[in-house]
Amino acid sequence: MGGDAKKSGGLRVAVVGLQFGAEFVPIYQAHPDVGQVVVADLDEDQLATVGDRFGVERRMSGLEEVLASSDVDAVHLVTPVTLHGEQTIAALEAGKHVACTIPAALDTEVLRRIVELERATGLTYMMMETAVYTREFLYVQDLVNSGAFGRLAFARAAHLQDMEGWPGYWQGFPPLAHITHALAPVLALTGATARSVHSFGSGRLPEDKRRVYGNPYPVETSIFQLHDVDIAVEVTRSMFEMARSYTESFCLYGDRLGFEWPQLEEERPLLFEMAPLAAGRGRPIEARRIEVPDRADLLPEPIRKFTRSFVYESGDHLSFVQGGGHSGSHPHLVHEFVSAVTEGRPSRIDAATAANWTAAGLAAHQSAMSDGEAVEVPRFDLQPAN
Numbered sequence: 128m129g130g131d132a133k134k135s136g137g138l139r140v141a142v143v144g145l146q147f148g149a150e151f152v153p154i155y156q157a158h159p160d161v162g163q164v165v166v167a168d169l170d171e172d173q174l175a176t177v178g179d180r181f182g183v184e185r186r187m188s189g190l191e192e193v194l195a196s197s198d199v200d201a202v203h204l205v206t207p208v209t210l211h212g213e214q215t216i217a218a219l220e221a222g223k224h225v226a227c228t229i230p231a232a233l234d235t236e237v238l239r240r241i242v243e244l245e246r247a248t249g250l251t252y253m254m255m256e257t258a259v260y261t262r263e264f265l266y267v268q269d270l271v272n273s274g275a276f277g278r279l280a281f282a283r284a285a286h287l288q289d290m291e292g293w294p295g296y297w298q299g300f301p302p303l304a305h306i307t308h309a310l311a312p313v314l315a316l317t318g319a320t321a322r323s324v325h326s327f328g329s330g331r332l333p334e335d336k337r338r339v340y341g342n343p344y345p346v347e348t349s350i351f352q353l354h355d356v357d358i359a360v361e362v363t364r365s366m367f368e369m370a371r372s373y374t375e376s377f378c379l380y381g382d383r384l385g386f387e388w389p390q391l392e393e394e395r396p397l398l399f400e401m402a403p404l405a406a407g408r409g410r411p412i413e414a415r416r417i418e419v420p421d422r423a424d425l426l427p428e429p430i431r432k433f434t435r436s437f438v439y440e441s442g443d444h445l446s447f448v449q450g451g452g453h454s455g456s457h458p459h460l461v462h463e464f465v466s467a468v469t470e471g472r473p474s475r476i477d478a479a480t481a482a483n484w485t486a487a488g489l490a491a492h493q494s495a496m497s498d499g500e501a502v503e504v505p506r507f508d509l510q511p512a513n
């Protein structure tokens with residue numbers, strides 16, 4: 128499979144962190160604007176396994192080697208969640224374009240630095256949020272843009288996933304600090320940023336899980352208010368102790384249409400249509416299950432197949448199995464990042480957008496730790512239009 132015969136003049140991308148990151152290697156290899164793919168991991172065995180599997184010639188021992196190399200234009204960080212912020216800053220300071228998996232960072236000041244560096248360097252940054260390139264998101268986005276929802280009324284989102292047995296850095300992680308799979312689709316669909324948030328923790332983690340992050344909660348739940356859009360957004364994130372199968376979901380309701388994520392991932396979503404009041408009490412509302420189209424048509428031909436096929440066909444990385452390959456999002460993310468870099472423009476999830484989405488979760492966890500007190504969400508200005 129794959130191979131990395133160079134396309135001269137194309138972008139030279141290093142994928143750093145080759146567990147989930149391996150998923151992106153063949154997509155970059157097949158992208159028509161990518162000239163060379165480098166793989167990097169601290170773990171020699173993983174580096175050899177992924178390098179051999181995709182026929183990658185250039186292999187590096189870690190991020191440091193990647194940043195020191197003049198043969199790399201852009202890095203895609205798929206490293207542990209605690210490293211994203213500092214690694215992004217190091218990569219931008221080294222003059223590399225950066226794509227980074229979610230969340231952008233775990234600290235507001237680090238987010239601020241990333242926004243400043245993106246502006247100062249003119250480099251492209253993109254937070255690789257799968258939830259805003261799923262089939263469901265792309266479908267609802269078209270409906271919202273056409274005005275079909277009418278006046279927006281309410282949104283609800285959830286990311287429920289049991290993280291028991293996942294790598295150590297997840298154990299005891301503050302759930303709302305990892306909120307973007309749930310919140311980002313709502314913010315992206317409404318074009319809004321979060322204004323303030325009230326949250327509550329739920330349940331109690333055992334002592335050994337509380338130590339690292341000082342977080343006592345296996346589950347946290349929030350209600351956000353937004354700037355400029357008059358809806359409340361309810362978001363729940365669970366990581367431990369909750370007997371509920373995996374979902375990364377959003378629901379959006381207007382006064383004409385409502386979209387509801389299915390209760391179980393293998394079911395189809397619901398669309399509600401509300402008609403004008405004819406007679407009597409309550410407007411008639413029709414509910415139907417819908418088939419959401421695959422949007423491979425938005426992609427260059429060589430990477431279209433990746434909306435439906437996963438690298439780990441054996442299904443050994445749980446997040447692909449649970450997310451169904453994150454509903455076709457991976458090649459869309461790669462295409463947007465590569466296009467933004469080659470066109471010399473900010474990506475659709477540039478540093479300010481990523482910082483706004485990520486900071487909302489940090490503020491939400493702070494509220495949960497303050498017994499539901501209102502916390503203002505810091506706002507990062509959107510990139511001025513060129």
Ligand SMILES: NC(=O)c1ccc[n+]([C@@H]2O[C@H](COP(=O)([O-])OP(=O)(O)OC[C@H]3O[C@@H](n4cnc5c(N)ncnc54)[C@H](O)[C@@H]3O)[C@@H](O)[C@H]2O)c1
Pocket residue numbers: 143144145146147148167168169170173188189190191205206207208209210228229230255256257294446450453
């Ligand atoms: N839907 C999604 O967007 C989604 C899904 C799965 C995982 N993720 C994110 O992807 C990231 C990685 O997840 P994972 O499950 O693959 O994690 P993991 O801990 O299993 O793997 C991380 C890999 O990064 C390598 N690494 C660490 N530091 C490095 C460095 N300095 N240089 C090179 N390699 C380094 C490790 O050796 C390891 O192979 C996490 O932040 C996770 O949140 C996102």
